[in-house]
Amino acid sequence: MSSFFAFLHHVAAFALVAALSVEFVLIKGDLTAASARKVRLADLALGASASTLLVVGFLRVFFFEKGASYYFHSVPFIAKLSLFVLLALVSIYPTIVFQSWEKALKQGRVPSVDPRKLRAIRTVIHLELVGVVLIMLFAALMAHGVGYLG
Incomplete structure (x- = not known):
């Protein structure tokens, strides 16, 4: 069962x-009604995968693997979890903007987006991509016992 949850x-x-990569590519160019719809779908997939990752990750921490006591004494795990939560909070902004496009898209129009908002969304997506790389680094450190305080 542990292997299944790891999978x-x-x-x-x-x-x-x-x-996140799909969002990055689609938001990079000129926004069209079609690309706006795809961005919204990618954002939905991002939210679903992040939720799944969090739930399955906690199931692994508390019921499978090495146990909560081990993980909560691991600096890389705490850093990884903290960064994940921070990125989840930061990603709320693009999601709200993407959801605000619904009315225009239902009318077949391209959503009107302030260029500053698009720049802010691009910045958030860049930060999320960097954050994912850092999370992978923390996961590798954690897996090798680096920073274990037990």
């Missing part, structure tokens, strides 16, 4: 990176 955790992580 689910990895699938969710790869899905998260894929969804």
Whole structure:
């Protein structure tokens, strides 16, 4: 069962990176009604994969793997979890903007977006991508026992 949850955790992580990459590519160019719809779908996939990653990750921490006592004495784990939560909070802004496009898209129009908002969204997506790389670093450190305080 532990292997199955490890598999689910990895699938969710790869899905998260894929969804974030799709958002990155689509928001980079000129916004069209079609690309706006795709961005919204990618953001939905991002949210679903992040939720799955968090739930499965906590199941692994508390019921499978090495146990909560081990993980909560690991500096890289705490850093990884903290960064994940921070990125989740930062990602609320793009999601709210993407959701605000619904009315225009239902009318077949391109959503009107202030260029400053688009720059801010691009910045958030860049930060999320950097954050994912750092999370992978923390995961590797954690897996090798670096920073364990027990």
